[in-house]
Amino acid sequence: MRDASDSTQGTSSRSGPGFNRRDFLKGSGAAVAASAVATAVEETVAQDKDKLPANVVPAKPVPVKLEINGKAHTVTVEPRVTLLDVLRNDLNLTGAKDVCTTTNCGACTVIIDGKPVLACARMAVECQGKKITTVEGLGDGKDVDDVVKCFVKHDATQCGYCTPGFVVATRAFLNSKPNATLEEIRKGLGGNLCRCGTYDGVAHAALECASKKGGK
């Protein structure tokens, strides 16, 4: 229940100027978006505002080379474009979902160099030279990943919109903790949200995989 307060009545706007990630990244300059070189940028920019060093990306479309699910892709996008948008809109790899786009829900989880990463919080340019695995790239090409099988067996899906994010998060988690307990699984997958309420199925699916030493 809410407390009555003056903010619920009046003439001023309830929401001030928005602060969102896209604005932030854009406002803070494309150079910062290419975060690996952020420190160097400050120094160089301070010296010469017009000339950017070779390792700084200009705020216009540039070719971005990505290795996704073992395949090389090149897209031409501005440095402010997220990995999630590139996956979904440029490469039609729509398994990663854009639910919150502000790092709150886990639906966009992918694996980068073995670690679970929220694709909505990564610029595509900064993922160059890394190994990206999306839900489409799980499994061995012939058969689906054991995590997928266990999700289906335990009905860890209803509408299914959160499910690929959970599957990838589970795969990454079990890779690092193949014998995880139920309690560890609940904590380890705590970054993913499901509106339909499939958490119990997810936990049991992950537990079954863990009982097979993480599955394959």
Place this chain on the structure above:
Amino acid sequence: MAERKFSWPARSEATLIGKDIQRIDGVAKASGQAKYTADINTEGTLFARLLTSPHAAAKIKSIDVEQAKKMPGVRAIHLFKNEGDEIRWEGELLVAIAADRVELADDALKVVKVEYEELPFYVNEADIVRAAHADRTKGLGKNEKGDVDAALKTAAVVHRGYYGVSTISHMCLEPHGSHCQWDGDDLDVHLSTQNVSGTPGQFAEPLEIDASNVTVTSDYEGGGFGSKFAADEWGIACAKLSREAGKPVRLMLDRAAELKIAGTRPSGYADVTIAADSEGKIVAWDSVHWGTAGFGGGGVDVNQLPYPFDFENRRAAQIGISCNTGPNRAWRAPPHPQLCALTQTAMDDLAAKMKMGSYEFFEKNLAFALQDKGPVYAEQMKIAAKAIDWKAKWHPHGQGGKGPVKRGLGLALHRWGGGAGPCTCTVKVHQDGSVETFLGSQDIGTGTRTIIAITLAETFGLPLTGVKVNLGSSKYPQSGASGGSITVGGVSGANRRAAQTALWEIFDKVAEKYKLESADGLVAKGGDILKGKEKICTWKQACSLLGPMGLETKGESSQKTKDGLTSDQVGGVQMVDLSVDTETGLVRIHKFVCVQDCGLILDELTARSQVLGALIMGIAYSLS
């Protein structure tokens, strides 16, 4: 020949029905192959983004998109509001821009100039006094039975309390939206919807085309919960942008807009007086309740309070509050969760005041349960109490521990209509023995596809892989919207009828071909046609008798179909054992028990998921 009647197989004879059957689209969903509306990327698709009102109430003095039109990548602009229009809630749509890329559409939105004249707004849904002061209240009727005042005077115990539950947002993970593509006058819409059959007309009218020109498709839908029945103004806008740009357009609400404008469950707050005799039998209920359904000012239906009881003396009055907030939409079992919370928390407090246990108090009042469900609830309560160990764990309210962490038990009862929704389907049995069904229904995550496959496979004695389910297109035979609760009843009944009709025809042909006296006693099982234990022929041989056209049958369902395939009016009991840290507010649930009256369960695995999902959502309700 024996009379042929539609019926379900006995549970002991069923090979699929009632078992744990995995979803037939489970792998597609879990492996990311399933394509939702938000995933549709046909060649050349543009991306539309939205400018929404930052003000809860305002008048638009001017709106200027000239500069936006010139921005790179911009292909079409749609104005939802014009100069002079009023804004009634934050998040109201102003402008949609379709551009080659998402970020270009965002850039263009930033140069749209809007001047507002801000107006007074009101958004407090809980404070009825302030709402009245702000002139935002409206009487929405009364509902009365017996003599409440007299009963209150003679009652042994009277309790008065204030209860309430706030508005919650549907928060579908796949936001509302569509992907629209034109081919001449024909419009293809991928719509995130619970209403495939009911939406083509909603697109056609404002676009001034025939409904027959519109195809609505929804193969997968990422959550609706009652909020996705309409084409919506943003759906129409998407189609218009696409028409203007000459390219396909995808327009999904962003997360903030989804929260603000795409559906809420109305709030309900009540001032309740409830009274009982010295035995604990409730003798009077007297309530005034209020809440908001957004600007329109509806709320929780006065005719359904108290719930699910009908006391001899009861009076309920409703006041709606108009808030400058987005409009409500149907929310799972409207408005039962609110009715349940308002009635049963008050009952529990009255029991505590009388120093009676909650269980005994509820049990005593089951005689007032609607639709004579008392005996069912009584049985369910017994089962639930055993599962949660109520007797051992119960202690009166207020005695939940000395430290800051308090532990206690709670219980609640509920009911719902359910039954069979409207559905028409066409079942085709091909000459080669393959089977498929067509229906303009949709699987919103409740396992609709799977239970249809189970129904057909069971009827024809085939494996699940032997049947194909075609749904999610408005071009298929009309089927009702899926609020959810009447979909399984509707689609399974219709498919069973169509399948049994087909099977009887096949049996007749088998009887004729194999010179049986009659088709009586024939069954389809394990891919064969049997008479008793004797195999007459294989399913494929039987189907080869159908000729090159195969066989096509129709099945129907509606609330009126009363042939015993579906039932309605379910009820259930839930009990919980939890702790609350009264210093930090942390709630820990130790055990949550649900005993639910379900009718025939087609798939136990997905039925269990529905119950678990409902419990988890119930936790979310009570924490919000």
